[in-house]
Amino acid sequence: MEYYPRIIELEMEKWLKRREVILLKGPRQAGKTTLFVHLMEKLNGDYVTLEDEEMLRAFEKNPKMFVKRFGKTLFIDEAQYCKKAGKVIKLLFDLYPDLKLFVTGSGSFDIKVEVGKYLVGRAVYFELFPLNFEEFLIWKAKDLVGIFREYRKMLFDFIRGEDVHPETSFESEFGELLGEYVVFGGFPAVVKEEDYQIKKALLKNLYKTYLEKDVFFFLNVRHLEKFRDLMKALSFMTGDMLRYSSLSSDLKMDYKTLENYISILVNTYVIELVPPFHRNLVTEIKKAKKVYFVDTGLRNAILGDFSPLAQRTDKGKLLENFVVNEIKKYGEVRYWRTTGKAEVDFVLNFEGRIVPVEVKSFGKVRRSFLSFLSTYRPERAVVFTENDSGVKRVGSTDVLFVPHWFV
Incomplete structure (x- = not known):
């Protein structure tokens, strides 16, 4: 996949190897999935989308078994499909110290899904907007x-x-x-x-x-x-x-x-x-x-x-x-x-x-x-x-x- 650079990647760089969950928010179609796939390839991680109903069921019903399928760097996309995403992510963070989680959701993520109260001190937030004029150039x-x-x-x-x-x-x-x-x-x-x-x-x-x-x-x-x-x-x-x-x-x-x-x-x-x-x-x-x-x-x-x-x-x-x-x-x-x-x-x-x-x-x-x-x-x-x-x-x-x- 051809990748077009985003400035936010430079801001995220120092957090890639740290333990905190990286939460990426932003409007629909701003490029969050593309950025995640790029970082996944860069870090040799695994990518899943909770828009896939089978993945969503596994994530909700048996999160411990869910993460055993993947490696130590996991990118979870479209997290707004899981209403208890915050609770599950906190559980995984607390149980698996070697697991690095990247999570993203569309704009409705913050309103519909309670995440912040579960991840206090456990996550760092980034916002990906449409391209600014420098990125456009x-x-x-x-x-x-x-x-x-x-x-x-x-x-x-x-x-x-x-x-x-x-x-x-x-x-x-x-x-x-x-x-x-x-x-x-x-x-x-x-x-x-x-x-x-x-x-x-x-x-x-x-x-x-x-x-x-x-x-x-x-x-x-x-x-x-x-x-x-x-x-x-x-x-x-x-x-x-x-x-x-x-x-x-x-x-x-x-x-x-x-x-x-x-x-x-x-x-x-x-x-x-x-x-x-x-x-x-x-x-x-x-x-x-x-x-x-x-x-x-x-x-x-x-x-x-x-x-x-x-x-x-x-x-x-x-x-x-x-x-x-x-x-x-x-x-x-x-x-x-x-x-x-x-x-x-x-x-x-x-x-x-x-x-x-x-x-x-x-x-x-x-x-x-x-x-x-x-x-x-x-x-x-x-x-x-x-x-x-x-x-x-x-x-x-x-x-x-x-x-x-x-x-």
């Missing part, structure tokens, strides 16, 4: 990866206080790749496929499978039409504040049901909620969260819109969603908004530094951004935009203007 344009990493290093050198002089090359290639990534997302099977019609079909099938398996079968959500309506509404709301009362009214959905459905979407890695940044409890929003999608390709599949980025009316929303997904790897991300509706897209806490981040297609920075700079006087700020580059001094703040793909 590794798979699609390896010759540009080194240049991309230099751009990104320059961005974070600037945030750390160093002087930088941004100069870009290969703008059209990076722009084209970013356009494909933002429209079709980072699910591995979709990224590998070159035919745009097949990409669309794969994403639509992923959306359908998510609803039928995770939502309906595992999580027992019986009102799929209402769940679909919510997903569509949230897709239109990308980057907006999530106001439960108005959304509940618009969808004619019970408030508690709405809260439950939102929780499912968060825990199955479909959406993420960004909380507000606030220091002034009187004038700044402190409760409402903004909604974004873990993968923009899935978001576009929900809407049935795969138009090229340059032609889209929601281009700004997609670019904003792209940036938040990338910068969340580097620190806590929040957004800023006052009761007077002044707003900054994101506030990144990077190594203890508060860095306001604005995401724009074209045009000048908003007065709201200047208001944040005036109020909080950060040393550095970043604006991702298409029509400007360089460093400008705004009051007491150095502001870096760079293309969106610098992140």
Whole structure:
């Protein structure tokens, strides 16, 4: 099997030979099984999937006999099919000190299957998401990866206080790749496929499978039409504040049901909620969260819109969603908004530094951004935009203007 590298493998490396159970979580079709098979071959281990009913019965009814069939390194996939997976894994961990277990499950795993309470001190958790932009480039344009990493290093050198002089090359290639990534997302099977019609079909099938398996079968959500309506509404709301009362009214959905459905979407890695940044409890929003999608390709599949980025009316929303997904790897991300509706897209806490981040297609920075700079006087700020580059001094703040793909 041809293997395409994932960055998470480097993070997992130091845990491969330790005793702790490795639990790999993440959305459906993010590449968990592929990664497990790769690690199995690397470690000369054994692989089983609990989607196989015979394996599931053996695992549940006689776990001691189950592990005797295999060697000392065992990869257990699709663990969400076993309701008492946590209890069985704890038993195996305690009984067999020489057994190294790797366990994975789809997004519904954590909700339906109690694992954490059984494996306290016995497991280390990893999350595998769809490809980020760096991984996308590794798979699609390896010759540009080194240049991309230099751009990104320059961005974070600037945030750390160093002087930088941004100069870009290969703008059209990076722009084209970013356009494909933002429209079709980072699910591995979709990224590998070159035919745009097949990409669309794969994403639509992923959306359908998510609803039928995770939502309906595992999580027992019986009102799929209402769940679909919510997903569509949230897709239109990308980057907006999530106001439960108005959304509940618009969808004619019970408030508690709405809260439950939102929780499912968060825990199955479909959406993420960004909380507000606030220091002034009187004038700044402190409760409402903004909604974004873990993968923009899935978001576009929900809407049935795969138009090229340059032609889209929601281009700004997609670019904003792209940036938040990338910068969340580097620190806590929040957004800023006052009761007077002044707003900054994101506030990144990077190594203890508060860095306001604005995401724009074209045009000048908003007065709201200047208001944040005036109020909080950060040393550095970043604006991702298409029509400007360089460093400008705004009051007491150095502001870096760079293309969106610098992140």
